Amino acid sequence: MRYLSNVTTLEFFPEKCTGCFRCIEVCPHQVFIMNGKKAAIDDRDLCMECGACMINCAFGAISVNAGVGCASAIINGMITGGEPSCDCSSGSTSSCC
Amino acid sequence: MEEPRVKKRVRIGDIRKQTSCCASSVEMEQEPLFYQESSCCPPKKAPETSASNFVPPIVQTVSTDWLIDDYLGQIRCRVSSYRNSYIVTPGLYAVGRPDNGSDVFASANYKLSFDILRSSLKGMNAWVIVLDTKGINVWCAAGKRTFGTDELIRRISDAHLDKVVSHKRIILPQLGAPGIAAHVVSKKTGFRVYYGPVHAKDIPAYIASGYNATKEMRTVRFTWLDRLVLTPMEMIPALKKFPVYALFVLLIFGLQPSGIFFREAAVNGWPFLLLGLLSVFSGAFLTPLSLPFVPSRAFAVKGWIVGFIFVLLAQGILRITDKSLLAFIYLFFPLLSSYIALQFTGSTAFTGMSGVKKELRYALPVYKAAAAISFLLLVISRLGQWGIL
Ligand code: SF4
Ligand code: SF4
Numbered sequence: 041m042r043y044l045s046n047v048t049t050l051e052f053f054p055e056k057c058t059g060c061f062r063c064i065e066v067c068p069h070q071v072f073i074m075n076g077k078k079a080a081i082d083d084r085d086l087c088m089e090c091g092a093c094m095i096n097c098a099f100g101a102i103s104v105n106a107g108v109g110c111a112s113a114i115i116n117g118m119i120t121g122g123e124p125s126c127d128c129s130s131g132s133t134s135s136c137c
Numbered sequence: 138m139e140e141p142r143v144k145k146r147v148r149i150g151d152i153r154k155q156t157s158c159c160a161s162s163v164e165m166e167q168e169p170l171f172y173q174e175s176s177c178c179p180p181k182k183a184p185e186t187s188a189s190n191f192v193p194p195i196v197q198t199v200s201t202d203w204l205i206d207d208y209l210g211q212i213r214c215r216v217s218s219y220r221n222s223y224i225v226t227p228g229l230y231a232v233g234r235p236d237n238g239s240d241v242f243a244s245a246n247y248k249l250s251f252d253i254l255r256s257s258l259k260g261m262n263a264w265v266i267v268l269d270t271k272g273i274n275v276w277c278a279a280g281k282r283t284f285g286t287d288e289l290i291r292r293i294s295d296a297h298l299d300k301v302v303s304h305k306r307i308i309l310p311q312l313g314a315p316g317i318a319a320h321v322v323s324k325k326t327g328f329r330v331y332y333g334p335v336h337a338k339d340i341p342a343y344i345a346s347g348y349n350a351t352k353e354m355r356t357v358r359f360t361w362l363d364r365l366v367l368t369p370m371e372m373i374p375a376l377k378k379f380p381v382y383a384l385f386v387l388l389i390f391g392l393q394p395s396g397i398f399f400r401e402a403a404v405n406g407w408p409f410l411l412l413g414l415l416s417v418f419s420g421a422f423l424t425p426l427s428l429p430f431v432p433s434r435a436f437a438v439k440g441w442i443v444g445f446i447f448v449l450l451a452q453g454i455l456r457i458t459d460k461s462l463l464a465f466i467y468l469f470f471p472l473l474s475s476y477i478a479l480q481f482t483g484s485t486a487f488t489g490m491s492g493v494k495k496e497l498r499y500a501l502p503v504y505k506a507a508a509a510i511s512f513l514l515l516v517i518s519r520l521g522q523w524g525i526l
Contacts, residue, residue, distance in 0.1 A: 041359060044434050044492040065332050065350070066314035068357040069487065089489035090280070092314035106315065107490035108280055110483030111436075114493055115501075124490065 048087040049105035054078055056101035063093035063102060193301045196228040196267075201259045207252050214249050216369045220272075223248040227269035229296040230255075233262035237303040240344065242333070243289060243313065245270040245278050254310075257337040261344075264301060266292050279316030286318045293326045306348070308333045308340075311355055357486045364425045367484045371421035375477055382413050389515055394523050408455045409466075415451060416470045419444045420477025425484075436488070437500040440478020444471035461518040469511040476504055 050071070057078040064072045064079060069086040072079045072093065079101070091106025108114075108124055117124035214220035227246045232255055241264040244254045251267060258265075268288045270278035278284035293299075293307070309317060311332045319330035334343050334354035343350050386409045391402025424431065424443045431439040448470045457463050479500060482488040 041429055041487055042434060043488045044495060047491040047495055048489055049491055062319065065355065066311060068312065068335060068355070070352065070356055086487070087489060088487050089491060090315045092279075095286075095316070095318045096314055096320070098318075098320035105491070106280075108483070109485070109488035109490045109493045111479045111493050111497060112483055114490065114497055118497075 042085060043088070043109075045085040048084055048089055049103075050081070050084060050087045050089070050093075051103045052079070052081050053101050053103075054080070056099045058099050058101075060098070062096045062098070066092040066096050068092070191297070191300045193229060193231070193264075194296060195231050196226050198231040199255050199265075201232060201255050201257075201261075203252060203256055211249055211252070215366055216373065220247070220249070222272065224272035225251050225267055227267045227292065229292075229298075229301070230265040230267060231263075232258050232265060233260075235262040235264050237301065239263050239302065241266060241298065241302060241307045241328075242340075243268060243292075243307060243309045245273060245275045245284055245313075247272050247274045247278075250274045253337050254340075257340050259341075261341075264298075266296055266298070266307070268292055275310050276312040279313045282316045284313045285316040286321050289317060289322055290325045293322075293328060299327065305329050306331055308348070310337070311335050311350065312357070359428075359486045361426060363486075364428065367481075368422045368425055371425060371477070371481055371484065372417060375417045375421050379413065379417065383410055386410055386413070389519065392519065408451075408457065411455075412448065412451055412466060412470050413473070415447045416444055416473040417477060419447045420474035421481070424474065424478040425481045428485075435496050436479045436482050437475045437496050440475035441471045443478070444474025447471075447474065459518050459521070461514045461521065465511055465514040465518065468507055468514070472504060472507045475500070 052072075059074065059077045059079060061074065061079075064070075064074060067087075068090065069083075069088060071081060071083055071087045073082040074080070087104070088109055089104055089106050091104055094102045094104050094106065110124070114124040210219070210223055214223050225246050225248050239262045242254060242258070243266045244251050246267050246269055251265070254265060266289075268278075268284055269292075270283045270288075273281070273283065275284055289309075298307070305328050307322075307328045308331045312335055314332055317330060319332075322328060322330050331348050332350065332355075333340060333348075334350045335357055336354070339350070339354045343354060386406045387402040388397070390406035390409070391397045391399060393401060420440045420443070424436075424440045427443070428439065431442055433439055433442070445467075448466055452463075452466065457466060479493075479496060482493045482496075
C-alpha cells in the first residue's frame with residue numbers, strides 16, 4: 041500500500057554518510073538501500089516520516105520533519121495551535137508490539 | 138506439580154499479589170528473585186551462582202505463557218478505553234532463569250506490548266527492561282519520545298544492567314527506533330543497541346540467525362487482519378457520537394409548525410438514521426478493510442467512494458423523492474464516510490504527517506462547506522413540506 045507521492049520531507053546528504061547501515065536497519069518501509077559504501081534513498085514515497093532514520097544517524101546525514109500521520113492529531117494541533125499530538129494513547133498499529 | 142498453579146495466580150505487573158504467599162515485597166527484593174519462579178517462596182539462601190554478591194533489582198519473574206486474564210485484557214484493550222490503564226510496573230524483569238549471559242530486551246509498559254514480548258520468548262531465559270511509556274505501546278510511545286533515549290539510559294542504569302549481564306547487547310523492538318538515538322545510548326551506557334524484528338514473534342529466528350533481522354522482519358506490513366483488529370476502535374468513537382446526530386435528525390423531522398411530533402420524527406427520520414449508520418460502517422469499517430482495493434491514495438477520497446456506493450444502494454431501497462433531500466443525502470453521507478475514513482490515517486502504518494496535512498488542506502474546507510449546504514438543504518426541504526416555500 042502506498043500513500044500520497046511527493047509529500048515527504050525526507051532529505052539525505054550523501055557527503056555526511058559513512059555507510060554505517062543504521063538507517064537501513066531502522067526504516068520500517070525500506071526507504072534506504074546501500075549503494076556501494078554509502079546509503080541511498082531507494083523509494084522516497086514509501087517514507088512515513090517516523091524519524092527513525094534521522095535520530096539514529098550519528099552523522100547527521102538525514103533530515104526529516106518527523107511527526108504523526110494522524111488526521112485527528114493534526115486537527116487537534118490546528119485547533120490548539122500547537123504541535124500535532126495524538127490523544128489516541130495506545131491506539132495505533134496493532135502490528136507493533 | 139502443585140507449585141505452578143500458585144505461580145499462575147500471580148498477575149503480572151501486580152507486585153502486591155505476588156507477595157501474598159511470602160514475606161513483604163521489600164524483603165523479597167533482597168532475595169534472588171529470579172529463582173522464585175520455581176517455588177512459591179524464594180529460597181532462604183541465595184544460591185552461589187554469580188561470582189559477586191550482586192542481586193539484580195528485578196520487579197518480577199514472569200512466565201512466557203498467557204493466562205485467561207491476559208487474553209481477556211487483550212480483547213478489552215482492542216475494543217475499549219481499558220487499554221489506557223493496562224500497564225505494568227517499569228523496571229527489570231526476568232523471563233525463565235536468566236544469567237549474566239542472557240539477552241536483554243526492552244519493552245514498553247503497556248501491558249499488551251509486554252505480554253506479546255514475553256510470550257514470544259518461550260523456552261528462553263532472558264531479561265526484559267520495561268520503560269515507563271505511560272502505558273502506551275512501543276510505536277506510539279517512540280513517536281512521543283517516551284520510549285526514548287533518556288528513559289532507556291535511565292532504566293539501564295537503574296537496573297545496573299552492566300552488573301546484571303556481562304555482555305553489551307540490548308535488543309530493542311525496531312518500531313521503537315523513532316524514539317531512540319542508538320549512538321547516544323552507546324556513548325552514555327556502553328550498551329550497543331540492536332534493533333530486533335518489527336514483530337516479536339520473529340525474535341527466536343532473529344536470535345538463531347545471530348542477531349540478524351532479515352529485510353522481511355524489518356518491514357512493516359499492514360495486512361487485512363491488522364486492519365480488522367483496528368476497526369472496533371474506529372467504529373466505537375463514531376458510534377458514541379451517533380446519539381447526538383440521531384437527536385438532531387429526529388428533531389428536524391419531528392418539527393412541525395404546530396410543535397414536535399414523535400410519529401413524524403420516526404416515520405420521516407428513520408431513513409436518515411439508517412444512512413448515518415451506514416456511513417459510519419462505510420468510513421470506519423469497510424474503507425479501512427478494503428484500503429488496497431478502493432481507488433485513490435487519499436483516504437478522504439477512498440472514504441467518499443465507499444460512502445457514495447452505500448448511499449446509491451440505500452437509495453435503491455429508500456426511494457427518496459424530495460429533491461432537496463435527495464441532494465442532501467448524496468452530498469452529506471459520502472462526505473461523512475470520507476471524514477471518518479480520514480481518521481483511520483492515525484491507525485495505519487504507512488501514512489506520514491505531510492501527506493495527511495495535504496489531505497486536510499483540501500478536505501477540511503470541503504467538509505465545512507458541505508456541512509453548511511447540507512443544513513440549508515434540510516431546512517429547504519422542511520419548509521417545502523410545511524408548504525411555506
Ligand atoms: S545512518 Fe547515516 S551514516 Fe549510517 S548509513 Fe544511514 S545515512 Fe549513512
Ligand atoms: S522517516 Fe521513517 S519511514 Fe521515512 S525514511 Fe526515515 S525511517 Fe524510513
